[in-house]
Amino acid sequence: MSAPSLAASLAIKSLGNRRGTALLTLLSITISVALLIGVNQVRQEARSSFTNTLSGADLIVGARSGSINLLLYSIFRIGNPTGAVSWDSYQKISSRSDVAWTFPISLGDSHRGYRVMGTDENYFAFYRYGGGRGLELADGELFADHGDAVIGAEVAAKLGYEVGTPIVVSHGIGAGSFAEHDDNPFRVAGILARTGTPVDQTVHVTLEGIEIMHGAEVADGDHEHDDEAEDGHPAPAIEPEIITAFVVGMKSRAALFGLQRIINDYRREPLSAIIPGVALTELWGLVSTAETALLVVSGFVVVAGLLGLLTTLLTSMNERRREMAVLRSVGAGPGMIFSLLICEAAILAFLAALAGVAIVHLGLLLSRDLVLEAFGIALTPGLPGMFDLLVVGAVTLAAMLIALVPAWRGYRNSLADGLTVRI
Numbered sequence: 496m497s498a499p500s501l502a503a504s505l506a507i508k509s510l511g512n513r514r515g516t517a518l519l520t521l522l523s524i525t526i527s528v529a530l531l532i533g534v535n536q537v538r539q540e541a542r543s544s545f546t547n548t549l550s551g552a553d554l555i556v557g558a559r560s561g562s563i564n565l566l567l568y569s570i571f572r573i574g575n576p577t578g579a580v581s582w583d584s585y586q587k588i589s590s591r592s593d594v595a596w597t598f599p600i601s602l603g604d605s606h607r608g609y610r611v612m613g614t615d616e617n618y619f620a621f622y623r624y625g626g627g628r629g630l631e632l633a634d635g636e637l638f639a640d641h642g643d644a645v646i647g648a649e650v651a652a653k654l655g656y657e658v659g660t661p662i663v664v665s666h667g668i669g670a671g672s673f674a675e676h677d678d679n680p681f682r683v684a685g686i687l688a689r690t691g692t693p694v695d696q697t698v699h700v701t702l703e704g705i706e707i708m709h710g711a712e713v714a715d716g717d718h719e720h721d722d723e724a725e726d727g728h729p730a731p732a733i734e735p736e737i738i739t740a741f742v743v744g745m746k747s748r749a750a751l752f753g754l755q756r757i758i759n760d761y762r763r764e765p766l767s768a769i770i771p772g773v774a775l776t777e778l779w780g781l782v783s784t785a786e787t788a789l790l791v792v793s794g795f796v797v798v799a800g801l802l803g804l805l806t807t808l809l810t811s812m813n814e815r816r817r818e819m820a821v822l823r824s825v826g827a828g829p830g831m832i833f834s835l836l837i838c839e840a841a842i843l844a845f846l847a848a849l850a851g852v853a854i855v856h857l858g859l860l861l862s863r864d865l866v867l868e869a870f871g872i873a874l875t876p877g878l879p880g881m882f883d884l885l886v887v888g889a890v891t892l893a894a895m896l897i898a899l900v901p902a903w904r905g906y907r908n909s910l911a912d913g914l915t916v917r918i
Contacts, residue, residue, distance in 0.1 A: 499834070499838075501831070502831060502834035502835050502837075502838045503838050503842070505822075505831075505835050505838075506835055506836075506838035506839040506842055507842065509818070509835065509839060510839055510842065510843070513811070516807060516811065517843060519807075520803060520804050520807045520843055520847075521843055521846060521847045521850070522847075523800045523803045523804075523847075524797075524800040524801065524803070524804060524843065524844060524847035524848070524851070524890070524894075525847040525848075525850040525851045525854065526800070526851070527793075527796040527797040527799065527800035527851070528797060528800070528847060528848045528850075528851030528852070528886060528887075528890060529850075529851035529852075529854045529855050530793045530796050530797075531790070531793035531794060531796065531797050531851075531886060532851055532852055532855040532882075532883055532886060533855045533858070534789045534790055534793045535790065535793075535882055536855055536856075536859060538786050538789075538790075540859070540875065542779065543875070544691065544692075545571070545775060545778070546775065547624055547625045547626065547691070547692065548570060548571060548624055548692040548693060549570050549622075549623070549624060549692075549742075549771055550623045550624060550625065550626055550627055551621070551623035551627060551744065552623070552742045552743070552744060552771055553743055553744055553745040553748065553751050553770070554742070554743040554745070554751070554754065554755060554758070554768045554769065554770060554771075555569055555570065555740060555741075555742055555743070555768070555769050555771055555774075556580065556588065556740060556741050556742075556743060556758055556766055556767070556768045556769075557569055557576070557578070557580060557739065557740035557741075557766070557767055558576070558577055558578025558579055558580060558740075558765065558766065558767065559578065559765035559766060559767045560577040560578065560767060562767065562769040562773070562774040562777060563774055563777055563778050563781065564577060565740065565767055565769055565774070566769060566771060566774040566775065566778070567778075568602065568739075568740075569600055569602075569739065569740040569742075570693070570771070571693050572602075572610045572612075572693045572696070572697065576602055576603070576739045576740070578765075579737035579738065579739060580737060580738050580739070580740060580741065580764070580766060581736065581737055581763070581764055582734055582735050582736055582737060582738060583763075584761065584763055584764055584766065585597070585599060585738055585741050587763075588741075588743070588758065589741070589743075591754070592746075593745060593746055593747065593750040593753075593754060594743055594744070594745065594746070594754070595744045595745055595746040596617055596620070596621045596743075596744040597617065597741050597742065597743050597744070598614055598615060598617035598618040598620075598621055598622065598741065598742055599613070599614055599615060599618075599702060599738045599740075599741045600612060600613075600614060600738060600739050600740045600741060600742070601613030601614065601702055601705055601735065601738045601739050602739045603666075603667070603739065604664045604665060604666055604667070604676070604705070604708075605664070605665050605667060605698075606650075606662055606663070606664050606665060606698045607654060607665075609647075609649075609650050609696055609697065609698055610693075610696065610697050610698070611664050611697075611698045611699075611700060611705075612697050612698070612699050612700070613699075613700055613701065613702045613704070613705040613735075613738070614699055614700075614701075614702065615638075615701065615702060616637060616638065618630075618699070619637055619645070621742075621744055622694070622742075624690055624691075624692050624694070625690070625691070625692075628690075630687055630688075630690065630694065631687065631688040632645075632685050632686065632687060632688065633648065633651075633686050633687060633688040633689075634657075634658055634685065634686040635658040635683070635684050635685030635686055636684055636685050637684065637685055638684065638701050639684060640684075640701075641701045641703035641704040641707060641733070642679075642680075642681055642682055642704055642707075643681065643682060643683075643684035643685075643700070643701065643704070644662050644681040644682065644683055644684060644698055644699060644700045644704075645683075645684060645685040645686070645687060645699040645700075646662075646683055646685075646686055646687070646697075646698050646699070647686075647687050647690075647694050647695040647696055647697045647698070647699075648686065648687055648688060648689035648690070648695045649689070649695035649696045650695070650696060650697070650698055651683075651686045656683050656686070657683065657686075658683055658684065658685065658686065659682060659683060660682070660683045661680045661681070661682055661683075662680060662681040662682070662683060662698065663675055663676060663677045663680045663681075664676045664680075664681065664698070664700070664708060676708045676709075679704075679707055679708045681698075681700055681704060691875070702733075702734075702735050702738070703733040705735065706733045706734075706735050707733065743768075751770070754768070755768045755769075755770065797890065800847075801844070801890070801893055801894055801897055802897075804840060804843060804844065804894055804897060804898075805897045805898070805900065805901070808836065808839070808840065808898060808900075808901040809900065809901050809904075812901055812904055812905065816908065819832055819905055819908055820908075822835075829905075829906045829907075830906075832902075832905045832906055832908070833902045833903070833905060833906040834902075835905075836898055836901050836902040836905050837895055837898050837899070837902050839898070840894040840895055840897065840898030841891055841894055841895050841898070843894065844890050844891045844893070844894030844895075845887065845890075845891045845894075847890070848886060848887040848890040848891060849887060851886075852879050852883045852886070852887060856877075856878075856879060863875075
């Protein structure tokens with residue numbers, strides 16, 4: 496057996512004989528590594544989830560406010576709208592020749608804690624997420640009537656709703672409300688396939704349905720509708736006076752900044768047009784300081800765990816004098832003692848780092864439904880990445896460097912010192 500293999504074999508047996516202390520040290524390093532890996536993993540998953548929520552959109556237009564606030568409440572359903580956009584302005588902008596498509600967003604109501612969003616068919620036709628994937632129905636159909644609702648997969652799963660289930664919308668966006676629109680309930684017409692975005696937690700209704708729910712007069716029933724059908728004209732839609740925001744897709748990206756400037760200088764009403772990617776970059780810049788602080792704190796926790804390893808090795812040196820002396824008496828040289836202590840530290844740190852990585856990824860797998868429900872962040876657990884491997888390697892190397900101190904003490908201990916009984 497080669498010297499490294501012999502040192503590793505002796506280290507494993509030595510740790511086995513001191514399994515209580517070894518397990519406590521391993522647990523300490525495991526928790527510190529899991530904290531560091533967990534912070535980084537959640538940070539990356541949160542960024543990925545936000546980035547994948549909307550793709551293909553060129554502008555988001557809303558009432559004049561901060562770009563991050565507009566992005567958060569219109570796309571991620573976080574926070575509250577600060578104003579509204581008139582329907583007239585929406586129509587004028589959406590009818591421009593350089594605009595390819597638009598879809599409106601009307602917020603302000605909820606259903607059992609889930610946001611209710613008024614929109615039209617363009618939302619289902621042009622909304623893209625995850626790099627260009629479109630919305631798909633898992634069951635039912637899209638809006639066929641102003642009383643229809645299309646719910647996200649999370650809403651259907653958590654509330655147990657099926658196609659045909661009636662929905663009563665509440666005024667406001669809280670989990671509870673003093674104003675229920677129970678005189679104009681909606682009916683679940685379709686259930687969307689899961690997307691891993693805030694769409695899953697949204698109840699989509701028609702703009703006409705929202706207006707009727709808030710007291711707009713319905714066109715005079717079937718008789719008037721029949722008369723119009725006989726005349727060959729479709730029944731007029733109930734147009735809202737205001738919406739919360741709308742999303743714009745351009746025919747040519749070359750005209751993007753020109754339209755953004757026109758909207759920001761719009762004289763009819765104060766509007767803001769933001770580019771989603773730019774606003775998202777501003778958001779990451781805002782939270783990057785907090786992310787860095789969390790990573791630094793987590794790194795110091797790992798350092799504390801390694802210092803605990805050093806303390807354990809140093810305090811055990813006196814107790815292991817006889818063990819070292821026996822090894823020296825059977826032919827183990829100072830170099831073997833030195834290697835033995837280095838191997839012990841490396842094995843402990845390597846196993847602890849691996850356990851930390853496994854705990855984080857297993858935890859993400861088991862908690863993804865809870866995180867999605869609580870924070871709207873879609874976790875996508877996968878295999879360990881480069882960062883995880885670097886942490887495992889760095890922790891193992893750091894433990895070996897730290898173990899140089901007790902290894903040097905073991906190297907200098909003489910056979911006579913080990914065999915001498917101290918009183």
